[in-house]
Amino acid sequence: xxxxxxxxxxxxxxxxxxxxxxxxxxxxxxxxxxxxxxxxxxxxxxxxxxxxxxxxxxxxxxxxxxxxxxxxxxxxxxxxxxxxxxxxxxxxxxxxxxxxxxxxxxxxxxxxxxxxxxxxxxxx
Numbered sequence: 001x002x003x004x005x006x007x008x009x010x011x012x013x014x015x016x017x018x019x020x021x022x023x024x025x026x027x028x029x030x031x032x033x034x035x036x037x038x039x040x041x042x043x044x045x046x047x048x049x050x051x052x053x054x055x056x057x058x059x060x061x062x063x064x065x066x067x068x069x070x071x072x073x074x075x076x077x078x079x080x081x082x083x084x085x086x087x088x089x090x091x092x093x094x095x096x097x098x099x100x101x102x103x104x105x106x107x108x109x110x111x112x113x114x115x116x117x118x119x120x121x122x123x124x
Contacts, residue, residue, distance in 0.1 A: 009034040019043060021054045022061045022084045059084035069093060072111075075104035 015035035016023040023031060027050055035043075043051060058064075065085045066073045076082075079100040085093075093101060 007036045007038065009036050010040070011035075015040055015043075017061070019051065020061065020064050021051065022059045025054055025059050025084070026050070056087065058086035058088075058090070060087070060090070065090060069101060069105070071101065071104040071108050075108060079104060 010018075012026070012031050012033065012035060013023050015030075016026060018040060030050075047055070060068070061084060062073050062076060062081075065081065066076050068090050069076070071079070079098070097105070
């Protein structure tokens with residue numbers, strides 16, 4: 001007689017991170033319950049309307065904001081962006097980038113170029 005396998009569960013914060021959404025913007029029931037691996041897979045395969053809306057409109061977590069602005073998370077902090085931003089706020093910043101954003105984009109692009117250069121030098 002073997003024990004049935006207990007489903008692997010994660011905290012809501014971990015699930016939100018894996019879904020690339022800002023936890024405080026998710027529904028209360030999501031924030032207050034553990035999420036199984038199967039539930040997470042189902043959310044990714046067939047996202048409910050709240051998840052579709054959140055991914056489209058935000059507010060977005062820092063990693064998503066940084067990626068959309070093409071800067072690092074540290075660059076966001078140096079630019080004074082500490083809160084989650086909506087898609088509209090990100091678009092506004094991108095349309096008329098402040099000086100800090102221009103600098104951070106240049107710096108981030110240079111770091112990426114250097115990483116690619118080093119990776120190209122690696123044997124095999």
